[in-house]
Amino acid sequence: MKETTLCPRLAKAMEMIGKRWTALILYQLLDGPQRFNAIESALPISGRLLSERLKELEKEGIVLRTVYSEVPVRVEYSLTDKGLALSGAIREIEDWSKEWL
Amino acid sequence: MKETTLCPRLAKAMEMIGKRWTALILYQLLDGPQRFNAIESALPISGRLLSERLKELEKEGIVLRTVYSEVPVRVEYSLTDKGLALSGAIREIEDWSKEWL
Numbered sequence: 001m002k003e004t005t006l007c008p009r010l011a012k013a014m015e016m017i018g019k020r021w022t023a024l025i026l027y028q029l030l031d032g033p034q035r036f037n038a039i040e041s042a043l044p045i046s047g048r049l050l051s052e053r054l055k056e057l058e059k060e061g062i063v064l065r066t067v068y069s070e071v072p073v074r075v076e077y078s079l080t081d082k083g084l085a086l087s088g089a090i091r092e093i094e095d096w097s098k099e100w101l
Numbered sequence: 102m103k104e105t106t107l108c109p110r111l112a113k114a115m116e117m118i119g120k121r122w123t124a125l126i127l128y129q130l131l132d133g134p135q136r137f138n139a140i141e142s143a144l145p146i147s148g149r150l151l152s153e154r155l156k157e158l159e160k161e162g163i164v165l166r167t168v169y170s171e172v173p174v175r176v177e178y179s180l181t182d183k184g185l186a187l188s189g190a191i192r193e194i195e196d197w198s199k200e201w202l
Contacts, residue, residue, distance in 0.1 A: 007144065011125055013198035018119025024112055043108065082201045089193035096190055097114035100183045 016060060017086065021045050025053055026083060027090050029063065033078035062086070117161060118187065122146050122154055127184060128191050130164065134179035163187070 017023050021043065028034070028042050040050050054077055057063035062083040068074040079086075118124050122144065129135070129143050141151050155178055158164035163184040169175040180187075 007125060009198035009202045010128060010195050011122075012202050013194050014119065014124040015121070017194070018115065018121075018124070020116070020119075021112075023115040023119070024108060027111060085197055085201060089190055089197055092190035092193050093114050093118070094111050096186055097110040100186060101110045101113050 016062075017089070019053070019056075021049065021053055022057065023090060023093065025050070025057065026062070026079065026086055027094070029077060029079050029083070030087055030090065033066070033076045035074070035076055039077065057083070117163075118190070120154070120157075122150065123158065124191060124194065126151070126154055126158065127163070127180065127187055128195070130178060130180050130184070131188055131191065134167070134177040136175070136177055140178065158184070 017026070024043055024045075025039065028039050036047075036050070036054075039054075040047055043050070045053075054063055054065070058065050060082075061080055064078050064080050064083075066076050066078065068076070118127070125144055125146075126140065129140050137148075137151070137155075140155075141148055144151070146154075155164055155166070159166050161183075162181055165179050165181050165184075167177050167179065169177070
């Protein structure tokens with residue numbers, strides 16, 4: 001039988017990235033830093049929900065929110081190292097979905 | 102901007118494997134065919150919920166339920182080719198969770 005000590009972390013990971021829209025947001029951010037509006041127009045998701053998800057991902061240290069002191073203020077979202085480290089998993093799921101769904 | 106035609110399939114994939122416990126069940130089945138009780142005792146999940154998830158996975162063609170006509174009847178669950186094709190993704194998420202969580 002498998003070591004159950006691995007389960008809590010895998011469960012936690014799935015709880016984070018398995019949340020509705022989260023993987024798609026990360027997938028979109030693999031393209032590089034983007035403004036809120038760019039992410040919003042790329043995904044079939046409401047601004048309110050996107051904002052909520054981005055805050056969660058920021059809190060988890062997966063997404064970085066950078067504010068540029070310009071006029072008007074520019075805000076960009078990007079993947080942290082922790083977020084970029086998920087790219088392999090996201091690509092694998094993407095490949096699987098292309099082959100099997 | 103990314104092709105939005107990819108989104109529906111990635112969204113569908115995440116909807117399937119992002120469901121609570123599903124990835125852990127698949128992870129457990131990577132060890133090979135197993136009886137219901139073996140899966141149940143390996144995971145912190147109720148029998149009722151496990152049964153529900155296995156039925157969903159069977160319906161999606163990811164898990165195969167095999168009944169052996171023995172006395173008493175033996176029932177085993179295993180991954181189909183479609184299910185096995187998810188092993189790369191699950192391993193990637195496992196690796197990520199070990200490094201970052």
